[in-house]
Amino acid sequence: MAPAPLLEVHPPNGPSNGEAPADQQKSQKQMTKQERRELQERQRAAKAAKTATGANGKPQGGKPANQPAAGGGAPSRKTADAASKLPSTGPAKTIEKAKAGQSSAADQLAKNQARGLLIFSHFGLPKPVSSAKGDIHPVIARTALQFSSFKITGANARCIATLTAFKTVIQDYVTPPNNTLSRHLMTYLSPQISHLVAARPMSVTMGNAIRQVKLDISGSDIDLPEQDAKDALCRKIDTYIRERIIIADQVIQETAGNKIKDDDVILTYARSSVVEKVLLEAHASGRKFSVIVVDSRPMLEGKRLLAMLSEAGIACTYVLLPALGSVIGEVSTVLVGAHSIHTNGAVYSRAGTALVAMMAKRHSVPVVVCCETYKFSETIQLDSFTKNELAPLGDLFSSFPNNKPRESLTLENKPNLEILNPLYDLTPPTCITAVVTEVGVIPPNSISSIPVALGRLL
Amino acid sequence: MDFDESSSNKIVTREFIAVVLAGFGNELLPLTGSHGDDPCLKALLPIGNKPMIEYPLSWLEQSGVTDVLLICPTSHRSAMSNYIQSDVSSLFPSLRIDLQTFEQSQDLAAGTCTLLRHFSSRIQSDFIVLPCDFVPPPALTLIQLLNKFRTESTYDGSIATTCFYEVNRPDKGAATEEWGMLPSNVPIVFDERSGTLLYVDTPEDVDKNSEEFEFRMSLLTQYPRTKLSASFRDSHVYVCKRTVLDVLNEKMYMDSLKEEFMPWLCKPQYQRTRREKYGNILSPVSNNVSQGPALRHSTLHLPTQQKRLRHSFVAADADDDHLRSVVPSPVDDDDEDAVEPSLRVGLVVHRSTSGFASRANNLHSYLELNRFFLGQTSYSLPSDPENRSLIDQKAQISADSMIGRSTRVEERASIKRSVIGKHCVIGKMAKIVGCVILDHCVIADGARLDGCILGVYTKVGAKADLSRCITQPGYEVSPGESAKNEKLEVSDWAAHETSEDQDSEDETEESTEEESDN
Numbered sequence: 001m002a003p004a005p006l007l008e009v010h011p012p013n014g015p016s017n018g019e020a021p022a023d024q025q026k027s028q029k030q031m032t033k034q035e036r037r038e039l040q041e042r043q044r045a046a047k048a049a050k051t052a053t054g055a056n057g058k059p060q061g062g063k064p065a066n067q068p069a070a071g072g073g074a075p076s077r078k079t080a081d082a083a084s085k086l087p088s089t090g091p092a093k094t095i096e097k098a099k100a101g102q103s104s105a106a107d108q109l110a111k112n113q114a115r116g117l118l119i120f121s122h123f124g125l126p127k128p129v130s131s132a133k134g135d136i137h138p139v140i141a142r143t144a145l146q147f148s149s150f151k152i153t154g155a156n157a158r159c160i161a162t163l164t165a166f167k168t169v170i171q172d173y174v175t176p177p178n179n180t181l182s183r184h185l186m187t188y189l190s191p192q193i194s195h196l197v198a199a200r201p202m203s204v205t206m207g208n209a210i211r212q213v214k215l216d217i218s219g220s221d222i223d224l225p226e227q228d229a230k231d232a233l234c235r236k237i238d239t240y241i242r243e244r245i246i247i248a249d250q251v252i253q254e255t256a257g258n259k260i261k262d263d264d265v266i267l268t269y270a271r272s273s274v275v276e277k278v279l280l281e282a283h284a285s286g287r288k289f290s291v292i293v294v295d296s297r298p299m300l301e302g303k304r305l306l307a308m309l310s311e312a313g314i315a316c317t318y319v320l321l322p323a324l325g326s327v328i329g330e331v332s333t334v335l336v337g338a339h340s341i342h343t344n345g346a347v348y349s350r351a352g353t354a355l356v357a358m359m360a361k362r363h364s365v366p367v368v369v370c371c372e373t374y375k376f377s378e379t380i381q382l383d384s385f386t387k388n389e390l391a392p393l394g395d396l397f398s399s400f401p402n403n404k405p406r407e408s409l410t411l412e413n414k415p416n417l418e419i420l421n422p423l424y425d426l427t428p429p430t431c432i433t434a435v436v437t438e439v440g441v442i443p444p445n446s447i448s449s450i451p452v453a454l455g456r457l458l
Numbered sequence: 459m460d461f462d463e464s465s466s467n468k469i470v471t472r473e474f475i476a477v478v479l480a481g482f483g484n485e486l487l488p489l490t491g492s493h494g495d496d497p498c499l500k501a502l503l504p505i506g507n508k509p510m511i512e513y514p515l516s517w518l519e520q521s522g523v524t525d526v527l528l529i530c531p532t533s534h535r536s537a538m539s540n541y542i543q544s545d546v547s548s549l550f551p552s553l554r555i556d557l558q559t560f561e562q563s564q565d566l567a568a569g570t571c572t573l574l575r576h577f578s579s580r581i582q583s584d585f586i587v588l589p590c591d592f593v594p595p596p597a598l599t600l601i602q603l604l605n606k607f608r609t610e611s612t613y614d615g616s617i618a619t620t621c622f623y624e625v626n627r628p629d630k631g632a633a634t635e636e637w638g639m640l641p642s643n644v645p646i647v648f649d650e651r652s653g654t655l656l657y658v659d660t661p662e663d664v665d666k667n668s669e670e671f672e673f674r675m676s677l678l679t680q681y682p683r684t685k686l687s688a689s690f691r692d693s694h695v696y697v698c699k700r701t702v703l704d705v706l707n708e709k710m711y712m713d714s715l716k717e718e719f720m721p722w723l724c725k726p727q728y729q730r731t732r733r734e735k736y737g738n739i740l741s742p743v744s745n746n747v748s749q750g751p752a753l754r755h756s757t758l759h760l761p762t763q764q765k766r767l768r769h770s771f772v773a774a775d776a777d778d779d780h781l782r783s784v785v786p787s788p789v790d791d792d793d794e795d796a797v798e799p800s801l802r803v804g805l806v807v808h809r810s811t812s813g814f815a816s817r818a819n820n821l822h823s824y825l826e827l828n829r830f831f832l833g834q835t836s837y838s839l840p841s842d843p844e845n846r847s848l849i850d851q852k853a854q855i856s857a858d859s860m861i862g863r864s865t866r867v868e869e870r871a872s873i874k875r876s877v878i879g880k881h882c883v884i885g886k887m888a889k890i891v892g893c894v895i896l897d898h899c900v901i902a903d904g905a906r907l908d909g910c911i912l913g914v915y916t917k918v919g920a921k922a923d924l925s926r927c928i929t930q931p932g933y934e935v936s937p938g939e940s941a942k943n944e945k946l947e948v949s950d951w952a953a954h955e956t957s958e959d960q961d962s963e964d965e966t967e968e969s970t971e972e973e974s975d976n
Binding site for chain 1: 752756
């Protein structure tokens with residue numbers, strides 16, 4: 001693991017090292033990597049000693065993620081809160097703080113101070129949605145509550161919910177005098193959007209949809225009377241939902257359905273709305289196959305999928321993720337959904353999908369990702385640490401068994417226990433056999449060429 | 459003409475309207491009796507020297523609700539509007555209060571349902587019903603109730619959210635039977651997991667069968683693990699959808715929200731016949747865009763239990779129903795989009811460990827609330843010199859009392875654990891223990907008061923001895939009179955002096971006063 005590149009940053013305790021900053025800068029270039037490392041260690045230790053004697057209540061936590069390989073260093077840090085909620089200052093200081101407290105601070109912290117999160121602390125946990133600042137439309141407030149209480153989850157669902165809420169907001173909108181709809185509506189929508197993002201970080205689907213809406217708004221004709229303009233916008237939103245989600249799903253159903261032959265064993269992970277539709281459609285068209293649903297905590301979405309599939313009459317098996325190894329031998333195809341697909345072909349999906357894909361690849365089982373084209377994101381993502389989301393603690397997802405009291409089922413942070421539930425992970429393109437979209441079945445590395453081929457901006 | 463963003467205020471639809479019901483307060487008689495010709499408003503009775511209605515109003519303001527519809531009897535109109543103009547506009551600047559009156563007499567007060575029906579044209583959005591006498595604990599915010607309502611009404615078609623609070627059993631001897639019936643708890647059945655109110659015991663049910671509860675099997679089928687509890691009381695705070703008013707308008711015979719309508723409203727969620735009858739009024743399939751398609755795509759969502767149960771029972775067209783409910787049809791028809799509403803009534807339970815909450819609608823709770831607020835504050839001499847000069851050096855005022863503005867306390871008066879209102883005069887050597895004394899009272903020298911509640915403008919004569927009495931505003935206790943556990947009302951037919959002289963002769967003097975020390 002290569003160390004992260006050192007930036008030419010003046011260390012905070014520059015003077016205490018006894019070197020003038022200018023000299024130091026010059027000398028860093030001349031020092032070997034080894035010496036730079038040593039310098040860094042010294043600075044870190046000095047800083048740790050300084051802050052160890054500093055005020056206790058300083059919220060020093062929330063500082064950067066430990067790199068996974070360096071996890072053995074057992075860094076401890078001073079955080080007043082158990083769950084540090086401060087966003088990071090950036091990956092640049094990643095390694096710096098990681099080994100910080102090892103020497104002196106370690107024994108100080110040995111007393112029951114709650115430690116901050118070791119990894120993923122840079123996304124923090126979602127804050128509770130406070131009462132609306134400014135004029136938030138009630139529909140947006142309600143939708144945000146649905147998001148933050150995890151009643152509406154899933155990339156498609158959230159996007160549809162956002163667009164539906166926007167339709168209501170647009171219909172209730174009144175252009176103030178001396179303004180045009182095309183210019184003012186966007187500024188009016190911005191606080192609404194930030195309210196939604198405050199509830200849960202924006203998904204790629206929501207982002208793409210909102211971008212399209214903004215494009216439509218700015219393109220709306222100035223001469224149209226207001227109600228007509230609003231109606232046109234709502235129609236465009238409806239078209240977007242219909243074309244790029246609903247009908248796209250139907251095309252995917254057919255295409256992926258053709259990949260399912262009789263007596264197949266399909267494995268799927270958690271619950272994807274698209275995969276659910278594919279399986280139900282395939283079953284409805286008479287094919288005989290069985291499904292293995294792999295599930296994981298805390299969300300246990302697979303249980304709901306299991307309920308839906310078994311009601312339809314499909315033979316299902318339900319396993320948890322650790323049991324994957326024992327069932328992978330009999331699987332003929334793996335069908336998973338996606339939250340988004342990136343330009344380098346990596347699939348960002350529910351945490352655990354990567355494991356399933358890699359396992360399947362090991363056993364030469366084709367992995368088919370069902371994904372609509374509007375989930376395509378122009379960014380490149382190489383790992384699931386820089387961008388992720390943590391599930392909130394509490395009894396949001398507590399479920400069976402019913403005979404235990406609720407309190408024993410909920411997970412809570414305790415003095416020496418930090419609960420960490422990342423929601424997403426990244427499947428590298430090498431593990432994926434094909435991606436089924438509404439424009440065809442394509443290998444993952446060619447994803448980026450689709451928008452160009454279709455002449456679309458997204 | 460607004461050039462700035464403030465004009466966008468008009469764009470936002472108002473989400474909730476609060477309906478505050480200020481009634482006569484017949485349980486609080488004679489405190490709410492009339493003082494001469496002026497009525498004494500229950501809503502303005504002070505708790506901890508703040509008018510009762512201030513507590514729900516500040517609760518509303520914290521939660522961000524701005525529109526308030528305040529309903530009071532016509533005879534109270536001027537007093538209430540004076541109060542609103544003077545105090546409320548300074549204390550709660552963001553509230554817009556619309557005062558409406560309803561013609562009713564004290565003896566034949568209109569029921570809460572009647573009031574709502576009458577004003578239903580003014581209520582066009584989802585509404586919150588609040589009594590004027592609910593004192594919420596700091597731990598329970600109205601936002602919690604509103605958020606629960608917002609989430610659930612969108613997610614599964616819940617129609618209302620209620621709030622019940624737990625009550626500690628009162629100390630023995632703290633309350634007297636002569637003051638009226640002790641408030642009793644209402645047995646309820648609720649599901650703790652999802653916070654749903656399933657059944658409320660009504661006086662009618664008690665009349666029908668006082669020894670057993672009768673529940674429908676469908677209640678238990680839907681919610682197999684419920685709790686039955688009799689330690690809660692209804693706070694009378696209801697957050698409801700607008701459609702609930704439509705149903706209320708149909709039920710012309712119902713009079714009381716708390717005792718008749720809300721228990722009735724709990725029934726459609728599990729009773730099939732009622733659901734069929736009222737389902738489309740309570741949850742109409744409207745042109746409003748619902749979050750149906752989003753919910754269908756949501757990964758943590760399952761169609762409701764009922765739909766699935768119903769489909770498994772109906773054998774004949776099982777396949778059709780199955781396919782229709784489970785496989786989305788290619789064309790978006792409205793039926794598919796709508797999520798089958800559960801018509802649930804939500805419930806927020808407030809435990810007594812999280813804070814003290816109560817409704818001040820009867821004398822016992824009124825006294826208890828005042829005592830609670832005494833426990834919260836500690837008395838210190840007033841800071842401004844004018845008020846301080848009124849309070850004598852040698853007066854003994856304990857730390858857990860509250861004294862209002864411009865009250866004069868003369869020397870060697872002893873005040874313990876009491877709330878005293880504004881502009882009062884406490885004479886020398888008066889002993890006041892555990893009392894609530896409202897504004898403008900005059901207590902002459904040597905009087906002893908123990909656990910009493912005195913209405914406004916009460917005059918207590920010298921060396922009178924009152925124990926656990928309640929006086930009507932304007933009552934005059936003659937010197938040397940002694941009364942215990944009584945409600946003293948102003949009689950308006952005979953002359954004051956003669957009638958009271960006779961009274962004092964008849965009663966036996968209590969030689970040893972019961973100065974119940976804490």
